[in-house]
Amino acid sequence: MQGQSQQQAYDRGITIFSPDGRLYQVEYAREAVKRGTASVGLRTPDGVVLAANRRVSSPLMERSSVEKIHKADDHVGVASAGHVADARQLVDLARRRAQGEQLRYGQQIGVETLTRSITDHIQEYTQTGGARPFGVALLVGGIEDGEPKLFETDPSGTDYEWQAAAIGGNRDVIQGYLEDNYHDELDVDGGIELAVSALSEPEDEVVAAEEVDVATITTDDETFSSVSVDRLESIIEEIDQEEMDE
Amino acid sequence: MSNWTQGTDPSPYEPELGSLPNGSQTGDEDTVNKTGTTTIGIATDEGVVIATDMRASLGGRFVSNKNVQKVEQIHPTAALTLVGSVGGAQSFIRTLRSEVDLYEARRGEGMNIEALATLAGNFARGGPFRAINPILGGVDDEGSHVYSIDPAGGVMEDDYTVTGSGMQLAYGLLEQEYTEDLSLEDAKSIAARAIKSAVERDTGSGNGVFLAEITDEGVEIQGHNAFDALL
Numbered sequence: 001m002q003g004q005s006q007q008q009a010y011d012r013g014i015t016i017f018s019p020d021g022r023l024y025q026v027e028y029a030r031e032a033v034k035r036g037t038a039s040v041g042l043r044t045p046d047g048v049v050l051a052a053n054r055r056v057s058s059p060l061m062e063r064s065s066v067e068k069i070h071k072a073d074d075h076v077g078v079a080s081a082g083h084v085a086d087a088r089q090l091v092d093l094a095r096r097r098a099q100g101e102q103l104r105y106g107q108q109i110g111v112e113t114l115t116r117s118i119t120d121h122i123q124e125y126t127q128t129g130g131a132r133p134f135g136v137a138l139l140v141g142g143i144e145d146g147e148p149k150l151f152e153t154d155p156s157g158t159d160y161e162w163q164a165a166a167i168g169g170n171r172d173v174i175q176g177y178l179e180d181n182y183h184d185e186l187d188v189d190g191g192i193e194l195a196v197s198a199l200s201e202p203e204d205e206v207v208a209a210e211e212v213d214v215a216t217i218t219t220d221d222e223t224f225s226s227v228s229v230d231r232l233e234s235i236i237e238e239i240d241q242e243e244m245d246e
Numbered sequence: 247m248s249n250w251t252q253g254t255d256p257s258p259y260e261p262e263l264g265s266l267p268n269g270s271q272t273g274d275e276d277t278v279n280k281t282g283t284t285t286i287g288i289a290t291d292e293g294v295v296i297a298t299d300m301r302a303s304l305g306g307r308f309v310s311n312k313n314v315q316k317v318e319q320i321h322p323t324a325a326l327t328l329v330g331s332v333g334g335a336q337s338f339i340r341t342l343r344s345e346v347d348l349y350e351a352r353r354g355e356g357m358n359i360e361a362l363a364t365l366a367g368n369f370a371r372g373g374p375f376r377a378i379n380p381i382l383g384g385v386d387d388e389g390s391h392v393y394s395i396d397p398a399g400g401v402m403e404d405d406y407t408v409t410g411s412g413m414q415l416a417y418g419l420l421e422q423e424y425t426e427d428l429s430l431e432d433a434k435s436i437a438a439r440a441i442k443s444a445v446e447r448d449t450g451s452g453n454g455v456f457l458a459e460i461t462d463e464g465v466e467i468q469g470h471n472a473f474d475a476l477l
Contacts, residue, residue, distance in 0.1 A: 096255050097255070100255055100256070100258045101258075103258035103259070103368075104258035104259075104364070104365060104368065105357070105360075105361035105364050105365055106360060106361060106363075106364035107358075107360065107361050107364070110353065112353070113352075113353055116352070
């Protein structure tokens with residue numbers, strides 16, 4: 001009994017380490033990320049691709065209201081997995097930070113600098129009494145000094161840089177697919193194809209165009225843009241074709 | 247930390263460390279040290295030259311110091327001149343230096359000159375530094391830059407610029423002598439001659455010249471009590 005009540009104490013206080021040095025609330029927050037549908041990000045020499053599974057729980061729901069990919073600034077996009085409402089708070093922070101950089105220095109914020117300010121914020125919620133950590137992971141992608149960049153944030157406030165990464169449910173399966181199929185000579189269309197294939201990997205068939213949300217930020221215009229359903233349909237057709245050939 | 251958890255962003259118009267004192271620059275004209283001053287910045291393909299005179303005065307009527315260095319390094323490849331209130335300018339320089347160092351330490355790369363000029367303009371506008379009118383000169387990946395920063399926070403880039411009480415005298419010479427293809431050495435000589443013109447006739451300027459040479463290698467500053475060797 002004694003042991004159990006102690007165990008519970010470690011697990012309730014976010015600011016309390018367990019005797020073996022773990023922060024249970026942060027680990028639970030990572031579990032919350034796994035419960036979310038997956039998002040994928042990858043960089044190619046010509047730009048960054050962000051893709052998210054936007055599944056709806058009822059055919060009556062407007063699919064466009066499921067937002068998992070957000071524009072943070074002209075040159076930066078954010079994909080999320082986990083608690084959508086938590087993600088929105090972080091995206092808003094990122095937007096304010098990006099504009100703050102314009103006010104302070106008259107310049108676009110770097111993708112790494114922006115990611116750091118998000119993770120600094122997340123970290124504070126692992127150390128502040130009475131608060132709860134963010135139950136969301138983000139992929140922050142954009143162009144910095146003409147180069148595509150991709151970072152991940154996790155609920156502990158750590159950031160990682162990636163060539164290609166998956167977050168959310170079935171992450172391991174999708175990440176494995178990316179590891180097998182990613183190469184650094186992809187063009188942007190190839191990147192979109194790979195991202196959609198990767199999101200489809202845990203499923204029985206390739207996801208439908210309207211079930212995914214895809215955005216790119218290319219080095220050409222350094223501008224966030226959503227990929228239209230028409231373009232996605234033709235890319236998915238190609239994937240289907242390739243799978244039939246195999 | 248409390249800053250963040252309350253959801254407020256740091257002000258883009260204020261320094262990260264320290265704060266801007268309240269109120270405008272007040273004080274008796276006759277008791278505040280001012281650099282009446284002539285300061286010049288010239289951008290060339292090889293780098294930037296900054297030249298300043300060496301006089302501080304009280305109300306422009308009494309020479310309170312004859313050996314003032316009015317150009318200071320504020321960045322690995324940029325320097326700023328002190329024009330106006332000496333206290334305001336010195337505090338401005340300390341603030342910018344710490345901002346530049348913080349930026350570099352956090353991001354692993356230095357601030358470029360445009361960012362530095364924007365930041366300096368924000369601080370000049372928002373703060374107690376109002377009674378200043380410095381020149382910012384620096385070199386970055388884009389090349390050589392010279393900016394003038396006015397007391398209201400106006401930031402203007404130019405190929406060459408002059409601020410201070412002797413500005414008309416110095417501009418007179420620069421308008422005749424400046425060309426786009428100046429070498430760094432030629433620019434130094436022209437800047438020294440322009441300071442000499444001001445030193446001869448402007449009561450707020452005098453006592454010699456400091457020259458700063460800024461290239462992608464860094465900033466070198468030297469003082470000269472006499473002009474002869476420079477002209």
